[in-house]
Amino acid sequence: MHAFSEDAQFSFDSLPDAPPEGERWSTWDGATHGPKPRPDWVITALGAVESDLGILKTGKEADVHVVRRWVPDGTDSPEHDTLLAAKRYRTSEHRMFHRDAGYQEGRRVRRSREMRAMARRTEFGRELLSGQWAFAEFEALGALWEMGLPVPYPVQLNDREMLMEFIGDDGQAAPRLAQTRPAPDLLAPLFEQLRDALTVLAQHGWAHGDLSPYNVLLDGDRLVLIDWPQIVDVIGNPRGFEFLERDVANMCRWFRGRGLEVDEGELLGDLVAAATSRW
Numbered sequence: 533m534h535a536f537s538e539d540a541q542f543s544f545d546s547l548p549d550a551p552p553e554g555e556r557w558s559t560w561d562g563a564t565h566g567p568k569p570r571p572d573w574v575i576t577a578l579g580a581v582e583s584d585l586g587i588l589k590t591g592k593e594a595d596v597h598v599v600r601r602w603v604p605d606g607t608d609s610p611e612h613d614t615l616l617a618a619k620r621y622r623t624s625e626h627r628m629f630h631r632d633a634g635y636q637e638g639r640r641v642r643r644s645r646e647m648r649a650m651a652r653r654t655e656f657g658r659e660l661l662s663g664q665w666a667f668a669e670f671e672a673l674g675a676l677w678e679m680g681l682p683v684p685y686p687v688q689l690n691d692r693e694m695l696m697e698f699i700g701d702d703g704q705a706a707p708r709l710a711q712t713r714p715a716p717d718l719l720a721p722l723f724e725q726l727r728d729a730l731t732v733l734a735q736h737g738w739a740h741g742d743l744s745p746y747n748v749l750l751d752g753d754r755l756v757l758i759d760w761p762q763i764v765d766v767i768g769n770p771r772g773f774e775f776l777e778r779d780v781a782n783m784c785r786w787f788r789g790r791g792l793e794v795d796e797g798e799l800l801g802d803l804v805a806a807a808t809s810r811w
Contacts, residue, residue, distance in 0.1 A: 555583045558601060559695070563688035567674045571685055571697070573614050575601050584618070588705055593665060593761065594621040598705070599695065615703060617684065621666045621692040666692050669761035679736065681729050682756050699749050699756050706756065709786065710745035718753060719792040725755045726783055727799060734806035739764045739772060743779035745786040766807040776803060 558580035566574075582601045589596040597620065602613035666689065673686035673696065684697040699706045714722060726748075733739065740747070740757065741764035749756040766772035777800055784796040 555581050558582055559690050559693070560688060563690040563695075564670065565688050566670075566686040566696075567678050574685075574687055575603065575612070575614055577603050579603055579605070585615075588617060591759075592622075594619050596620075598698065601695075615698040615700075616687060616695045617698045619666075619669075619694045619696065621694075623692070665761045666694060668763065669759075670694050672760040672763045676733075676760070679732060681732060682725070682754060683760070684756065684758060699751050699758075701752070706749040706751040708746050709748040709750050709755065712750045713790065714750065716791060719787060719790055721753070722750075722755055723787050723792060723794055727802075729755070729757060730779070730799075730803055731806055734766065734776070734803040735809070737766055737768075737807055737810055739766050739776040739803075739807075740779050741775045744782040748783075767811060772807075773804065776800070776807070 558575070558578060559582065560576050560580070561578055570576075580601050580603050582599050585598040585600055587595055588598050597618040599616045599618040600613070601616055605612060670686050670689040673683055676683045677685055684699055687695040687697065689695075730740075740760065741762040742759065743757070747757065747759040749758060764772050764775045766776055769775070780796060780800045780803065784794050784799065787794050
């Protein structure tokens, strides 16, 4: 990935009235931005243009599109061009809330009226949940990135669209772990990557909450953990340890299925100890 320097100055007076057909001006201005220091590939220029290249993944809560952001300044410099993953969360009319309740336990909003609306799943409450789902993932990714965990960098959040780092190489998206068959000698190092990431997460009192080989990307020889809107407070959520146990079981089952003998009970015990050591 490469970046266009945000130090460069653009004048709106010099921009055309509209971007090329089928494209849009950069949505950077007015959005909520990811943590600093930003990776050097993040393009912040107001003169940048964005183009939707198609759907990368569909899901119950959101679809992920590939978006190209570049600066149409007449050069072909890769420093002016990057790919992003755009996660677009569904509105309340098109989302499923059957599994929200368990994850929402332990989370709070300021106003009791809002809490009641979300609990009763009123139209207003569903809208709040939809927005909270997007914001929760954006905030989680920012915190996890600052902790050094292997997650996509969250570039920005604008309404229900989150732009984040595109994981892959030469325009080819990294596959989900479930779709891969790594070489046998890579399995143990990958499991240690997983153990390290889950340990750091547990030390901060968190669990992914919906971890499986479908929510992990294999980018070359490294794991990248994705899909974080349901991140769980292990202690604060009454079902926190249940979610943690399920995360561990899902991942250990995949590694055993690929021929690596792993001790599921040992890993879970270590993570529980790490999570409870804070108390």
